[in-house]
Amino acid sequence: MFYHDTIAAIATSSKNGSISVIRVSGEESFSFVSKIFYNSNNENIDLNLCETHTVHYGYIKNAEGDLLDEVLVLLMKAPRSYTAEDTVEIQCHGGSFICRAILNLLIENGVRVAEPGEFTKRAFLHGRIDLSQAESVKDVIQSKSKIALENSLSQLRGNVKEKITELRDMILVDICTLEAALDDPEHLSLDGYSSMMSEHVDLLQKEVAHLLKNSENGRIIREGIKTVIIGKPNVGKSSFLNCILRENRAIVTDIPGTTRDTLEEELMIGDTLLQLIDTAGIHDTEDTIENIGIEKAKKSVKEADFVICILDSSDKLSEDDIFILKQAEHVPGVILLNKSDLDSVILPEQMKEYEEGNKKVMVFSAATGQGLTELEEYLNELFCQDEIDYEKDIYITNHRQKQALVDTAESLNQLREGIESGVPEDLYSIDLYNAYESLGKIIGKTVEDDIVDKIFKDFCMGK
Numbered sequence: 001m002f003y004h005d006t007i008a009a010i011a012t013s014s015k016n017g018s019i020s021v022i023r024v025s026g027e028e029s030f031s032f033v034s035k036i037f038y039n040s041n042n043e044n045i046d047l048n049l050c051e052t053h054t055v056h057y058g059y060i061k062n063a064e065g066d067l068l069d070e071v072l073v074l075l076m077k078a079p080r081s082y083t084a085e086d087t088v089e090i091q092c093h094g095g096s097f098i099c100r101a102i103l104n105l106l107i108e109n110g111v112r113v114a115e116p117g118e119f120t121k122r123a124f125l126h127g128r129i130d131l132s133q134a135e136s137v138k139d140v141i142q143s144k145s146k147i148a149l150e151n152s153l154s155q156l157r158g159n160v161k162e163k164i165t166e167l168r169d170m171i172l173v174d175i176c177t178l179e180a181a182l183d184d185p186e187h188l189s190l191d192g193y194s195s196m197m198s199e200h201v202d203l204l205q206k207e208v209a210h211l212l213k214n215s216e217n218g219r220i221i222r223e224g225i226k227t228v229i230i231g232k233p234n235v236g237k238s239s240f241l242n243c244i245l246r247e248n249r250a251i252v253t254d255i256p257g258t259t260r261d262t263l264e265e266e267l268m269i270g271d272t273l274l275q276l277i278d279t280a281g282i283h284d285t286e287d288t289i290e291n292i293g294i295e296k297a298k299k300s301v302k303e304a305d306f307v308i309c310i311l312d313s314s315d316k317l318s319e320d321d322i323f324i325l326k327q328a329e330h331v332p333g334v335i336l337l338n339k340s341d342l343d344s345v346i347l348p349e350q351m352k353e354y355e356e357g358n359k360k361v362m363v364f365s366a367a368t369g370q371g372l373t374e375l376e377e378y379l380n381e382l383f384c385q386d387e388i389d390y391e392k393d394i395y396i397t398n399h400r401q402k403q404a405l406v407d408t409a410e411s412l413n414q415l416r417e418g419i420e421s422g423v424p425e426d427l428y429s430i431d432l433y434n435a436y437e438s439l440g441k442i443i444g445k446t447v448e449d450d451i452v453d454k455i456f457k458d459f460c461m462g463k
């Protein structure tokens, strides 16, 4: 597929930096930039005559000969460029005014402004990358932690594409065998094929189940570990959040119930991202607005990967405290005996039954910072994800891709049921074909144009 229009956009951040890059891509990109580019001897240069992958120093001037900027121009001829088209990157001085002036000059000369994600879309439509790689470009840019970045980069290098292609190829062999037998029943018999098919389905189901299981980790990699802070009002949840973030984000007051809604913050522990959610204090109340917050808190606990239960150790363990600990009993976490700087009424020994479960009990003081280092060390140890090997294993983090895996698993289940209930072999190909198509969606082999448009619209400008 070829695009005859040449597109351009500012590829760097809109904030002022020392340099900015304007990317121009398309059949006539060299010619368009040639119209405005002059070398150090003030000669207008035809960039079409220059070698590919070379850098040229010079000036950008408008039609009246006015100087706009001193620049470096990088030339990349198709297909060895990001978009797989002829591409020119103009490195100009940072500053949105200069960038826009150069971009406007290109537009006056006939270049069209690129839509968000259009450069990556062209790379995909030219077949330089598959859809999983294209989506990972956005993830690389939006990575919030080292592990998220490593995972997105490995997807960008094509590990998802390779795995999915391998699975599709396995399915294709079966589809072809079945089709061939249907076309030529005299020479090709499907007798006994069901047991072989059953083995293939076993293997495929295992592979897809493994990818789906890893995709749960994928969410954690992408969004961080959902860590919910719970406790009844006034135990020090907001103070704890401020203490661990070392800044005053949450409002701290001594009026119970001041954190009416949930508050979210992000925190790096080592290489791991924690998505910290401070909830409204859970307790029994008639206040309708407060109750909305409490219900939200309970919902957050249900969806949490980890909980930080806070108790006021200067006060005795109440019904509300026990109710809260019960709400969170299925989620691993820590119990912080906060306000340890005051006289302690709740002692760690009293919390033995929780310590034996999935919670670690720690003495803490949000006021003095006692216990903070131990807590951070514990979290680091717990969440240290060294065992994740992005080169060998695949962690799908993208919701669309995960849904395609769920659909694949569904088709394989139906196929398994069909085999077990003895449906004729020639009917296997329907489910096989569905599984093949669903997997194809991940790498963009079977997605409709409108979905492709939607995916690329979420990209930033210039990418």
Ligand code: GDP
Binding pocket: 231, 232, 233, 234, 235, 236, 237, 238, 239, 240, 251, 252, 253, 254, 256, 257, 258, 259, 281, 338, 339, 340, 341, 342, 364, 365, 366, 367, 368
């Ligand atoms: P929340 O309602 O659970 O968010 O509780 P806050 O963080 O708003 O704290 C309630 C009150 O307890 C405030 O007056 C805090 O200053 C106080 N507080 C919180 N943590 C500690 C602590 O470790 N020691 C002491 N002495 N007071 C604390």
